Amino acid sequence: MDYLPIFAKLENRPCLVVGGGEIALRKVNLLLKAGADVTVCAPQFHDQLLEKAEAKQLKTVQHHFTADLLIGKWLVIAATDQKLVNKQVADAANELQLLVNVVDAPQLSSFIMPSIVDRSPIIVAISSGGNAPVLARLIRERLETLLPMHLGRLAAISGEFRHRVKKVIKNVSLRRRYWEKLFANGRLGALLEKGQTDNAIKLMESSLTEDIVSGEVALVGAGPGDPSLLTLKALQLMQQADVVLYDRLVSAEILDLVRRDADLISVGKHAGNHEVTQSRTNEMLVEYARQGKKVVRLKGGDPFIFGRGGEELEELVEAGIAFQVVPGITAASGCSAYAGIPLTHRDFSQSVTFVTGHCKQGGKELNWQALSVSNQTLVVYMGLIQSSEIQTQLLRFGRSKDTPVALINKGTCPDQHVLLGKLSELVQLSAGMQGPTLMIIGEVVNLANKLAWFNPETNQKTSRDPFLVNLN
Structure with a gap:
């Protein structure tokens, strides 16, 4: 952050504007609107500045700038069309440690003037740090249409x-x-x-008499990684939360969008290492809600697709805790889209099946015969450790060894990594992978290169993922 955004109380504070033209007039109008005691220094003045001086709204000093005019001032704006004069003002103000703004010269300024959306007492200020003032103005115009006048x-x-x-x-x-x-x-x-x-x-x-003491829990899907894939409702609840319990699959960029004074608690888990057990996570949801807090259980992907959301809701129901569920884009949808792999296709896949490589201990065995049918897409969540078992069983029940497979690591994120190969190479492909990885098995994987992302900047088809590797 190059600038600290602050709102200055200038009511009855003496401020100086150097310059008497139209640009100076705009700055004077802003200062007057803030209630400042304004003095304007210039050899000549815009007619409207003279009218304001005559109406006792400001004071004028009709001569060239001199440093003694800064004595007793709180804030200074240099708004002349002469670079040397503007620099003289900036140097003199800096020497006296006064806040100074030089119009169109952020390098000389100790503060900059933002684009403003005025719904007083609500004020929205937009700044590009002096880099793109036109862009800041366009953003302001957009906000003007979104924020109601009332x-x-x-x-x-x-x-x-x-x-x-x-x-x-x-x-x-x-x-x-x-x-x-x-x-x-x-x-x-x-x-x-x-x-x-x-x-x-x-x-x-x-x-005031309504019940506001009882807490509630929201199971919120954070999507596969890209913060822009969050739903609007997910973002709203994250901004209102008192406590957020989050998984390790939730990126730092998404956590940055949570309300700043909310308590962030990691309950992440990965194969063989649970920072917080599932039962303890369930207990914490109930405990915080009973304290009257708004709790967000933030899960990677969708909470109802291998996210154990159902187990957590059962606990809340038994405890009588109010809850809601906000679905998220599941990894299968997000990762396949970013890798250019459609999950279904009329020519290659008439169905898609989601399975997890991590089953509950003592749980039922996967129906490998059903999963080995051709012309269907098989998506395996958390399957790296079980890659040998997956490869062996699919081949055993008749899936072709040449069936295309894709491993998508850190899908939808800037460092997404995609490996393409055949079912007979699944163990080899998995060997070098670490971290969250999705498997896609089926003929649709062959479309990955054909459906590469079209880059409008180069007018060419290129892989969206710079680390796409084809081992065939």
Whole structure:
């Protein structure tokens, strides 16, 4: 982060703008809107600046900049069309340790002016660090269309009601829950949009008596790895969570999207090494929910596809804990798409079957005869350790040794790695693999090279994955 985003309180603070043209006028208008005590220095002034001076909205100093004008100022903006003058202002301000902005010269500035979406008291500031101001402006224009005009009134009336909420709800976490619930259902905003302020206040008052103590659990699918594959609902719940219990398959980039003051607890597991047992994970979900917390159980892929989500829900049902499930893009869908392998195809595969290489101890044996049928796609989750057994059994029950196979390691992530080969080479392919790996077995794998990602920059078909290796 090149700049720390802060909001400065400039009401009645003396600020200086050097420059008297149209650009200076825009900066002056922003400072005046913030309530600053503005002085403008320039040899000549824009007509609107003179009008504001005549209306006692600002002071003017009609001569060239001198360093003594900085005495007593809090903030300085250099907005002239003369580079030497702007640098003189910046040097003098830096010497006095004053915040200074030089228009279109971030290298001379100690602060920069962002693009602003104003829904006062809600303010959204967008900055590119001076690298792409037009891009920042386009983002601001997009946000202007998304954020309703009544948002400011919503914030203002909430601020007026805060003392009442604080008096009734003593617990900080529960107060946050009250506001989240009030804002999330949209009823309050809808009333204010219609101008029904009295009804809005009545709704806020009546909501104080509703049950906000009971906790709840959300089983959330985080997808196969790429943060952009998260669902909107998953992201919303991650932003509201008090506690997040996450698997090792959940990437750091996805965890960065969780609410910053939420407790992050790793309950990851991999073959032969469970950081936290499944039974303990189940217990923790119940414990935190009974404390009145909003708990997110964040799972790689989809929680109901080899994610043991059903087992965790059974525990919640027995404990009487409210819950919801948010599906995620499972690894089979995400990894196959990023590797250019369709799971079904009218010519090569009329069905697809998902199996796991890790079965519960004492569980039923896989139906290898059914899994060995040709013209179907077999997707194996967590199958690396069992690659020898998978290869042996499929060949034993009639699957051709030339059946194409793909191993997709760290699928959908920037370091995705794909190996292509034949069923007879499965053990060889698996030997060098470590970490989360998906197996795809079936004729559709032959389409991986044909359906390579089309790169519009080069106007050519290339592998989306730079580490695609074909061992045939």
